[in-house]
Amino acid sequence: MAAVVERVDGCVGSLDPDSVSLRQSTPPPDQQHQNNPLLGLPIVAIENILNFLSYDEISLLRSVCKRMDIICQRVLNQGFLKVERYHSLCQRQVKAQLPRRESERRNHSLARHADILAAVETRLSLLNMTFMKYVDSNLCCFIPGKVIDEIYRVLRYVNSTRAPQRAHEVLQELRDISSMAMEYFDEKIVPILKKKLPGTDLSGRLIGSAPVAGPSTSLTTMSLLAKNTPSRSEMTKVQQQVKVNGASMTVLRREMQEIRVKQLEQQKQLQDQEQKLLEQSQVIGEQNARLAELEHKLRELMDSNARSRKSSDLPRQSKRLRSRK
CATH class of the missing domain: 1.20.5 (Single alpha-helices involved in coiled-coils or other helix-helix interfaces)
Incomplete structure (x- = not known):
């Protein structure tokens, strides 16, 4: 039989023993973190542990719980900034060793290194334009951790090899996964995040855009613009x-x-x-003409030799016939 108890707010309600047992068995979230030895650690310790994993694995750990999601988001954002710094460091080292003249750079041993790093720079700038606007607004994190791993792989390959492969061969995987990540983010996630931006109203329309015709539209737009004037931080971000x-x-x-x-x-x-081919064809034609002349001369010599032999053989035969008679 359910007992009647008085709540804290003064209301009266029934108390079921099954519900009491369920409520007592589920601890609060803070107590859950204390029971879990990993989540009970400080954030710095958890981040140090996560540094032993790849960024792709860290992105998959976001689905564990809210606390792990927050920590993994922070690690992913820091990872993108770290890979940008590492790329700039590698690019400075390569540029310091390259000659200043472009004609000499093409034949230099570090020419392919510079091409690969320049292509990675364009890829990083595209990723920055795609994700960091929403990351700075605290709406999401740098989601594709596999892209960070691939950028690190390319940069380490450039630093460790003296004669790397061509840029399109080295960057094929990076271009594929980064383009897929950006397309998915723009098509699936950005429409959801745009509704959460501070510069949009409840309907998802950007504040300051042309509103639908109606009464007192000018007053409403002016008031909204006055309330949502951009701050210095937003201007610096822009x-x-x-x-x-x-x-x-x-x-x-x-x-x-x-x-x-x-x-x-x-x-x-x-x-x-093409000019060399024409010259070679001319030389070959001249050589063929000379060979034809030489063959003609050889034939004439052969014919003359044969005639001289025949003429020398005739008196000998006549002498033999006379001696026989």
Whole structure:
């Protein structure tokens, strides 16, 4: 039989023994963390433990619990920043060893290293433009941990090998997984995150955009704009984003210029090879003509020799016939 008890708020309700046992058996979340030896550790200790795992494995551990999700998000964000610093360090070291002239750089032993690092820089800038806007707004973390692992693999490969493969062969896996991650993020996750941005209203429309015609629309838009004026931190973030976009554009322009230069060089090489082929064909024709002349002369010599032999054999035969008679 259920007992009637008085609640803390003054209301009266029935108390079921089964519900009491269930409530007593489920401890609060803080007590759960204390019971779990791993989650009961400080955040710094858990981060040090997670550093022994790959970033792909860390991204999979986000589904364990909320505390682990928060810690893994922090580790993933720090991992992306660390890989950017490591890339900049590698690029500085390679550029310091390269000559200043572009003509000498192409034939240098570190030319492929520089090409790979430049391609990684463009890939990092694209990832930064895709994810970091929402990461800075604390709406999500850098989700694709496998991309960080692949960037580290490419950078370590560049540092450890003296004669690496071509850039498209080394970066094929990185381009594939990063492009898939960015496409999935833009198509599936960004529409959800845009509704949570501070610059959007409840309908998901950006504040400051043209509203639907209706009464007092100008007053409502002005009031919303007055309430949501951008702060200095937001302006600095926008300026940083503009700088990142400008850097990526400069990198793309450099790549386009390099591709054009390579095309011009290849065209020149093809023209040189065509000229060499024409010269060789002319030389071969001249040699064939000389060979034909030599063959004609040899035939004439052979014919003259045969005639001289026949003429020398006739008096001998006549002498033999006379001696027999």
